Each structure stands twice: as C-alpha cells, then as structure tokens.
C-alpha cells in the first residue's frame with residue numbers, strides 16, 4: 644500500500660498538492676530507530692537536496708526496478724547507515740530505479756506534509772559550503788550518476804517528489820541543490836549535478852512558477868540578491884562585504900537583516916542607490 648495525500652499550502656511556492664506517492668517506513672519493514680533517538684527533532688527546511696547512492700546502474704541495480712526490490716534496498720541502506728553509527732536512515736527519501744519513493748528517516752513524510760522536516764544526517768556542512776543540509780529533506784537516488792544518465796521513470800518520480808516538497812515546505816525550486824553544495828563529495832555525480840538546472844525548471848513548470856533562468860543555474864552570475872535570498876552567491880556576497888570592511892554578520896549564505904544593512908552601507912559609500920538590492924551595479928562595485 645502506498646500513501647497518497649492531498650495537501651494544499653496556499654502561500655509562496657505551495658501551489659500543488661503533495662502528489663508524490665511515498666512508501667512509509669512501516670510499509671517497507673524498517674527497523675525502529677536506535678533507542679532514545681526518535682522522535683527526531685523537527686526542523687525548518689530551506690533546501691531540497693539531491694544525492695546518489697553510488698550503487699550499480701541498470702541492469703545490475705540493487706532494486707531491479709521492482710517494488711519488492713525497492714523495499715529490500717531501503718532495508719539494506721538503513722542497516723548500513725545504522726551499522727555506521729547513525730540513529731536511523733540518514734536521508735529522508737529514497738527514489739529507486741523503478742520510480743518508487745520510500746520514506747527514509749522515521750517521521751520524514753509526516754513532517755514534510757506539515758511544511759517541516761526532521762533532523763537528518765545526509766549533508767553535513769564542510770568548510771566553505773552551504774549550511775542547513777541536515778535540516779532539509781535529502782533524496783537518495785539509486786544509482787551512480789557520474790556519467791550514467793538517469794532513466795525516465797526514475798527522473799519523473801524525482802521531479803514529482805521535488806515539486807511536492809517545494810510546494811508543501813514552501814521552498815523555491817531554485818533551492819534544489821546537490822550534496823556537493825554542502826559537503827566535500829562527488830555526490831550526486833557529475834551528470835546528475837549538471838542536470839539540476841533542468842530539474843529546477845521542470846519543478847518550477849509543475850508549480851506554475853516563473854523563475855528567471857539565471858536563478859536556476861548551479862552557479863548563477865547575474866542573479867539579483869536581496870533580503871530573503873540564500874545560497875552560495877549570498878555567501879560570496881557576505882565574504883566580499885567583510886573584505887571591504889562591512890559587517891553582514893556570519894557568512895552563512897542567508898541574506899538576512901544584517902546583510903541587508905551592510906549592503907545599504909556599502910552602496911552609500913560607493914554612491915550607488917542605497918536600496919539594499921544587489922543587482923548588476925552593486926555586483927560590479929563589489930567585484931562579484
């Protein structure tokens with residue numbers, strides 16, 4: 644049995660019901676989390692994070708594109724993660740080669756249906772990388788996508804799941820990221836990482852959103868940054884402001900009030916319109 648839930652979130656990016664069919668932990672025979680670990684704390688997600696399991700690709704994929712194979716694969720990954728000392732599966736969702744989506748860490752589905760996530764263990768922050776990975780839903784995709792191209796069925800279920808998550812958790816499709824944006828890793832593979840702009844575009848289309856193509860790129864260079872923006876470009880902005888003697892607060896990739904005030908101070912000192920919005924002129928003055 645799979646769970647099909649209709650969920651409507653009327654603000655922001657939440658224009659779509661949660662249409663992804665997620666097989667819950669109780670339906671694939673998950674072990675209980677380690678004693679004392681659950682329920683996991685509830686977090687506010689900022690991103691949707693894409694991984695690959697680095698397993699064999701079809702025709703030698705672990706799940707063999709079947710439902711039973713998918714459940715067996717989920718049990719195997721959980722066992723492996725717990726043997727490595729995790730409290731439970733590290734990720735929140737698993738998307739198999741057959742297009743089956745399985746809940747990872749216990750409580751993940753219930754949390755995202757409420758617009759939240761559970762504290763997980765799939766994308767720890769390494770120096771110079773984005774923060775907030777383990778507070779955001781992580782999707783493991785069965786396979787190794789360094790060069791192998793994901794088959795259509797698995798791609799379609801990934802798009803459906805990402806759109807459902809962006810909608811229910813009110814996350815911009817521009818904030819669909821790869822594991823390598825958070826940690827020093829090759830995950831989710833060069834090919835899949837290179838497909839993230841297409842994934843963001845397809846998710847935006849599904850949600851009926853108009854997002855400029857620059858904002859969908861992995862390394863946007865002409866993106867407008869303002870209060871509420873986040874991501875690697877904001878970290879770069881914060882570093883450059885600090886280098887110029889301004890004080891945007893922590894280099895955390897989040898364009899909050901401190902960064903806003905620092906941008907205005909910078910703009911005033913360079914005789915730019917002090918609107919707190921980082922467009923082409925402010926970028927150029929900063930050397931971005």
Ligand SMILES: [Zn+2]
Nearest residue numbers: 694695822830
């Ligand atoms: Zn990963």
